[in-house]
Amino acid sequence: MRKMHVWDENNLIDISEVDRNKVINPMLVFSIKRDGTKKCRLVARGDQQDLSTYSKDRQQDTINNMALMTVLAVALDHNLIIKQLDISSAYLYADLKEEIYIRAPPHIKQKDKVLRLNKSLYGLKQSGANWQKTIKDYLKGKCELEEMRFWPCVFTKGKFLEIIVCLFVDDIVIAGNNVNTINQFITDLQNRFDTRIVNDGSPNERDAVRYDILGIDVEYKKGVSMKFGMLESLTKKLPLLGVEFKKESRYNIVPGTPNRSLNQDLDIPCDKDYNAKVNWIQRAIGLSNYVAMKYRFDIAYYTNILAQHQLYPSDAVLFETERLLQYLWTTRGKRLVWKRNEKETSELIGLTDASHAKGLKYKSQAGYFCIWNGKKLFARSTRTSYVCESSTQSETYAASECLAISRSINYLLSTLTGKKPDQILLTDNTALINSIKGTKTINLDPDIMI
Structure with a gap:
């Protein structure tokens, strides 16, 4: 000093x-x-x-x-x-x-x-x-x-x-x-x-370079592939949450119970352990959300659902939080794998989906992926900011959110490489597709291929 x-x-x-x-x-x-x-x-x-x-x-x-x-x-x-x-x-x-x-x-x-x-x-x-x-x-x-x-x-x-x-x-x-x-x-x-x-x-004996980039382990094989993981970090951090992890368990298969609603018990309990329970859930969701945002897009949906309920530590919420941690522990060695694109084409795909009125206060859940040349760059699952009146409106919300992000990524790619990617939107909602292609009621982006 x-x-x-x-x-x-x-x-x-x-x-x-x-x-x-x-x-x-x-x-x-x-x-x-x-x-x-x-x-x-x-x-x-x-x-x-x-x-x-x-x-x-x-x-x-x-x-x-x-x-x-x-x-x-x-x-x-x-x-x-x-x-x-x-x-x-x-x-x-x-x-x-x-x-x-x-x-x-x-x-x-x-x-x-x-x-x-x-x-x-x-x-x-x-x-x-x-x-x-x-x-x-x-x-x-x-x-x-x-x-x-x-x-x-x-x-x-x-x-x-x-x-x-x-x-x-x-x-x-x-x-x-x-x-x-x-x-x-x-x-x-x-x-x-x-x-x-x-x-x-400098590459190692396997022609790979290992990086620690902002807490993520990155393995780069030039001209071949890139892999992202957090095995060492998760092995150290997950046990600090006090969960007794099981090697053989049916909860190892998926990160949460499919289609289970957590909206029935939304009263804030008055028991003396309330603050401790909320603190534990917040720590658990904080870790899982960091991992989900970085590279484990498979847990993004369940992490976001639990984040919406972290102030309501019911038995169901506590159970699903522990189940998510169990899944993350069992699959902590999983890595996001990218392969080098051998083609001359450049495609930026926005893949969107939504569920209507199944969230807290009848709000919808929207989600999307941004994928460039087969490489998943980003994924998000979020509750809509307003109550949607129909499934088409929910899907439109998801598409609008996705396109705002993908347009920004498109600009970044164009500026870095000098080549503008073809921008594609993938959605399974027929009404949304017809609205975009057949009328000007929903004007998302004239350059998007649907």
């Missing part, structure tokens, strides 16, 4: 001389990373931060998982190099404009003394936004990258596929076909930040 000039240890100030609203306590955080590395970090108690010391309007963007999956799919189909970087102590590179003091850390042994912060210490509410401005200004300035419209934290430079940079806080994934451009970019980063090459893209 001395090297980063986070504060000036030679300028200790008595706490009585500063505004108490601008003083924050420090805290030591110990953690163990996925690779076993032990880490100790001094952070600020942002939960104690006064409203006068930061702006609520400042936010930090990160790369959307859809964008990351799209970039990885493009890398597979176009035989791109993939490298992974990490910037150490990233937030401390960002200057702090606000007047904020931190109590002298224990090792300084100066009671009732404070230090004025010069840098965006971890824990401060504005640190994330400050760092993002610092890194983005550098990427767009010195590195001459261009951030994509509509897709924050995705950057490109030069010709199509020359280099694509994906930013997630202090983690960077690079894909591209120009080795010189990629190496020069890494050099430019290392000249300004403490940048470590986490993975240089």
Whole structure:
């Protein structure tokens, strides 16, 4: 921290001389990373931060998982190099404009003394936004990258596929076909930040490269396939939920009971265990939702249904939550597998479906997949935001949601590759198809093939 000039240890100030609203306590955080590395970090108690010391309007963007999956799919189909970087102590590179003091850390042994912060210490509410401005200004300035419209934290430079940079806080994934451009970019980063090459893209004895990208294990065989999984992580995290997993069980086959309604018992119980039950369900659904959004699209529907009922911990909801966890445990080794597209065609398919008025308060359940060249990029299952009057209206809701996402992905693919994919909508609702093709009552998109 001395090297980063986070504060000036030679300028200790008595706490009585500063505004108490601008003083924050420090805290030591110990953690163990996925690779076993032990880490100790001094952070600020942002939960104690006064409203006068930061702006609520400042936010930090990160790369959307859809964008990351799209970039990885493009890398597979176009035989791109993939490298992974990490910037150490990233937030401390960002200057702090606000007047904020931190109590002298224990090792300084100066009671009732404070230090004025010069840098965006971890824990401060504005640190994330400050760092993002610092890194983005550098990427767009010195590195001459261009951030994509509509897709924050995705950057490109030069010709199509020359280099694509994906930013997630202090983690960077690079894909591209120009080795010189990629190496020069890494050099430019290392000249300004403490940048470590986490993975240089070198294959193992099976001609595969193994990555840990945002908690997902990715296996990349250039020109062949890409696989996504979380075996190690799920093996560690699922037992922490306290479920006794069974090796042989009929609950291992599917993630939930088909067609079971959980809407009968929606009274909030008054028993003393209510808060504990809700907390357990929220932890369970939080983990399963993370996995479902990343790559396990097979559990998206059941996860969303349970998420709608997490404040109603009836016996049925608790049973179905445990059943979902049992299924996830048994199938924790499952991976999402992509194959490289050998054809010249480029197709972006939106596959939609919906059930009418079977959800909470008679709302419908809508779901869809976005698939590019046979690779599932994204899937979602959600309750409609309003009560649909018919099954066709429910299907229209699903199609509209899907097309909004697929149009954005279409733009991303077109910008990255220089080729606009054929956009296709797949639905089994005849009335919806006839409405789109036969009249202008429902105007979803004139360029969509139904």
